[in-house]
Each structure stands twice: as structure tokens, then as C-alpha cells.
Amino acid sequence: MIAIILSLTAALLVSSEPQAITAQLEAPVFNLADLVSQSDLVVLGVATGRRELGPASLQRLGRTFSTRVMSTTIAVDVVVKGATSSSNLEVGFALPEEAVMGFAEPDYGSSSLFFLQKTGDVYRFTSVFHASTAAIAGFRPSGSTALDRAANVLEEVIASPTSSRLDKRTAIDRLHLIETPAAIRGLNAAVRSQLDSSLRVYAAMGLLQLGDLAALRFAQRELLDRSSGLTDIMAEQLRYGIANGSWRDNSVTVLAGLLASPDVRDRRAAAEGLFRTQSAKAIAPLATALNDRDVDVRYEVVRALALITGDQPTPTREQFVRSPNQYTGYWTAWASKVERSGRF
Numbered sequence: 001m002i003a004i005i006l007s008l009t010a011a012l013l014v015s016s017e018p019q020a021i022t023a024q025l026e027a028p029v030f031n032l033a034d035l036v037s038q039s040d041l042v043v044l045g046v047a048t049g050r051r052e053l054g055p056a057s058l059q060r061l062g063r064t065f066s067t068r069v070m071s072t073t074i075a076v077d078v079v080v081k082g083a084t085s086s087s088n089l090e091v092g093f094a095l096p097e098e099a100v101m102g103f104a105e106p107d108y109g110s111s112s113l114f115f116l117q118k119t120g121d122v123y124r125f126t127s128v129f130h131a132s133t134a135a136i137a138g139f140r141p142s143g144s145t146a147l148d149r150a151a152n153v154l155e156e157v158i159a160s161p162t163s164s165r166l167d168k169r170t171a172i173d174r175l176h177l178i179e180t181p182a183a184i185r186g187l188n189a190a191v192r193s194q195l196d197s198s199l200r201v202y203a204a205m206g207l208l209q210l211g212d213l214a215a216l217r218f219a220q221r222e223l224l225d226r227s228s229g230l231t232d233i234m235a236e237q238l239r240y241g242i243a244n245g246s247w248r249d250n251s252v253t254v255l256a257g258l259l260a261s262p263d264v265r266d267r268r269a270a271a272e273g274l275f276r277t278q279s280a281k282a283i284a285p286l287a288t289a290l291n292d293r294d295v296d297v298r299y300e301v302v303r304a305l306a307l308i309t310g311d312q313p314t315p316t317r318e319q320f321v322r323s324p325n326q327y328t329g330y331w332t333a334w335a336s337k338v339e340r341s342g343r344f
Contacts, residue, residue: 030130030174032154036147039126041082041116043089044135044153045074047106056094067094072106074114077138080153081146091116091123093131104129111137113153133174134167136160141182148180155186158203159193169199176206184210191218201234208241216242216254223258223266239269247277256285264294271300278308287335290328295321302327305334 036042053069074089091114096103106114106125112132116123125131136156143149157163157171172190175183190203191214201222207215219238222228230238247255251273258270271289274282282304289301299320306314311334320327 028127028129030133032150032174032178033147035115035126035130036081036150038117039081039115040118041084041089041123042080042146042150043074043076043084043114043116044078044080044111044139044141045076045089045114046111046137047072047074047091047108047114047132049073049108050105053092066097068097069093070095072108074106077111078140080113080141080149089116089123091125093125093128104131106131107134111135111139113150134163134170136163143180143182145180147178148182151175151178151180151182151186155182155189158186158190165196165199168195169202172199172203172206177209179210184212188212188214191215197229198231198234201230201237205237205241208238208245211246211248211251213251213254216245216247216251220254220257223263224261235265239265242269243272243276245273245276247273249277249279249281252277252279252281252285255282259285259289259292264297267292267294267297268300271297271304275300275304275307280308283308283335283338287331287339290332290335295324298324298328302331305331309334 050070050072053071056067056069057064069092071090071092074091076084076087076089091106093105095105106112111134113135114132115126115130117126118124133154134157135153139153139156141149141152141156143152154171154175158168158175163171168190172187175186184207187203187207191200191207193200195203204215204218208219219242222230223235223238242255242258245251255270255273255277258266258273261267261270267289271286274286286301286304286308289297292298292301299315299317302320303314306312312330315327
């Protein structure tokens, strides 16, 4: 047992997370792509409980932490990444004696997706903050890559009638910014589903950031339909996705429709979205918003026109606020001249 404790302690000391047991720092955000990439083994299975192996002391950032070295057995159902000949894996981890923000043990007794690294003959969790995420028992994931198979696990959590609302919400969150077929399928299915509105909107926010046109159409309908029942938080999630999306030419018409919204927050998001298209097709709708009542909308329009045309340097917001009429006047005259020439 002493040898096991020493091996586990050594493995934890070479953790790639220097903040792993630093109580002052917040836990890193769950990043599925990073966890899969950094793991030697990713498995679906069940952790059957924990056992205390003994005390240990770890030194980090000039401090010594008292910990308890623990072990759990994972009954492996499916290997998502890597290879193992064992159906039961012993995995070691350390529990700090003092409270550490974000530090998380694995889920015990229920089907989960586990992320593991191997040092010598010892397995440990890839992240002390994100040891596992909920899965559906008996599910067999598919996909051409380990990341897509892991995303398929979360896709099934969203779709399954047996998963809790919390697990669905967590799965949606963990598929945000994951550009694999399973992730995009899962989020799109959530938007089209009979889930409650807040979950559908949260799924749409993830798709919007990826530049998904179907999600953009959904967001436009929800924001412009004043009777849709959107809460302020839900509307802000949609606007955030629109303003930060990876938009292309095919999104210009839908984004332009939001420039006519009576809500200035919608118009700001649409103007920033049009800026992100960097498309000449966005010039005409942007020009119509040069006289918008809101200074932030006008600034985004000027910034977008400067970027897309290359005709003028892009002003900072401070420069624009000092002389807004100078910039909007220039671009209004420019747009009028170009329109007369028949260029748009």
C-alpha cells in the first residue's frame, strides 16, 4: 500500500494543472476537447465508491497541502479513447484536507464518462476539477474521432428521456464551441425539441457562436416575436451568440432583419454580427443603420464598413464618440455615392 501511495503522490505532483490544489484559484471551465486530447484513456463506466489509502503532503506554489490519497474502481463499459484490457480500473486521486474551490470527485454509482491519464502503472483523473460527466447507461457512442464519440455521449444525455434537467443543461453547456458532427447534431436537436425554453435557448447560444444559420433564424424569430416569452437572461444569451458568432455571407439577410428590431440590444448584436461576416453583402444593410438612434449601433456600423471596404481606418470607440457625425457623415456620403454607381 505504501508503494501505491507513493506512486499516486508522484503522479499527482506531475499534474499539468499547477493550480490543482490552490484554494485561491477558481476551477477551469470544462473543456471537452482539451480533456479528450490530454487523456490517455476515456471510458464510459461506473465508479463504485472510494477508499482511503493514507495521508500525503503535496507542495505547490510554495505551500504544503495535507491530502488524503484515495482510490476508486471504475467498472468499464465502453472505451471511447485509448485501450485497456481490464474491465475494472483502479484510479487514484487526492482529496485536500482544506476546501478547494471547484475541486470535484468523480460521480459514484451512476454511468459517467471518465477522463484518465496514466503515469507508469497508475491511473489518475486528467483534471482534479472535472473527473467525469454524466452519461446514459448502456449507450454505445459512435464517431470517427475520440472527441466526436465523447460528444455523442453528451448528445445522448440531451436526447434521453431518462436524464435529468440538470444533466441535460450540463451536457448542453459542455457541447458549446465543440465543432464535431455529434455536438452540432445534439445542440440542433435540443433547439428543435420539446425541452423548456431556457434549455432550447442555451443550446442555440452554443450554435450561434459556431455560426449556425438555423440557430440564427431561431434567434431572430424569438427576439422579434414580442410574445415569445423570452426572459431577459434568455434574450441576452441569444444576443451574445449573435454578436460573437462566426458568420459568413449566408447569414447577412437574417442579421439584417434584426437591425429593424425595436429593441436597441437586438440592433447592437446584429450590427456586431454583420461586422463579423466581413462580407461585402453586409454593406447595404449596414448603410441603412448609419442614422440609428443608438451610438453603439452607429459605432458598430462604422467599424464594420471600415473593415469590409478598407476605405478608411477603423476608429476606436473613443475616437468615434468624440466625433460621431464626422464618421457617420463620411459613410453616409460614401454609401450614397456607391448606391448611385449601382455597386450595391
